Amino acid sequence: MGIKLEEVTKIYESGEIKTYACKNMNLEIKDGEFIVVLGPSGSGKSTMLNIISGLDTPTSGKISIDKDIISDMNTKELTKFRRNNLGFIFQQYNLLQTLNVAENVEVGREVGIDPFEIDEVLEQVGLLDQKHKYPYQLSGGEQQRVSIARAVVKKPKIMFCDEPTGALDEETAKEVLSVLKKLNEVYKTTLIIITHNPSIGMMADRIIKLNSAEIVEVKENKNRLSAYEINWN
């Protein structure tokens, strides 16, 4: 699915103080595109992602995903739209500790209309042979790959990732990024990754840079690298 932002603004108000978290953002993301969003802490990355994905609402402006106008939806419609179309990955894996790998993925499958088979997705993230393990028996990277499988199993059309490798070391981060890129290629899922690490931009189709709540640069990346080709620092 493609995404379009028109003059999107988000203002947080607390008492007298107004904070612009997103300011007059205009952007089009194509179906199947791989986007990396970069910017310093507090520049509005998470807010932008939350607004695009309907987890939060803009103060003004229009957000469309294909033909649906997200910014006109009420909470109930947004919840349904998110459940049917969107996948999320965060820095914390949020796995259920009392469920094993396959059962954690099953939780994601239950919310899908036409979901994938659990084993197919576990195969894609390289965890098929560990499906009976519990989260505490897995490394950080493996746990993050379970959370990717859980998000992917419902066949989302767009995958939103906020600092998916923020808690991981370089090697593990590359393993997780390589899985995300593969899913983008295999399933043509539109992929949006927020990160502090400019190197990760080398993997994307386009790099969006934010500063002080504004989009300050949109750069095409002609020479896309694999996770293992990027220079981390």
Ligand SMILES: Nc1ncnc2c1ncn2[C@@H]1O[C@H](COP(=O)(O)OP(=O)(O)OP(=O)(O)O)[C@@H](O)[C@H]1O
């Ligand atoms: N719920 C909120 N209430 C008030 N201000 C907020 C709220 N959420 C975010 N902000 C402010 O909006 C701005 C953008 O925050 P945001 O979380 O989007 O930044 P970010 O780029 O994701 O930062 P980081 O890299 O640290 O995660 C910041 O100035 C932040 O303090």
Ligand SMILES: [Mg+2]
């Ligand atoms: Mg953030």
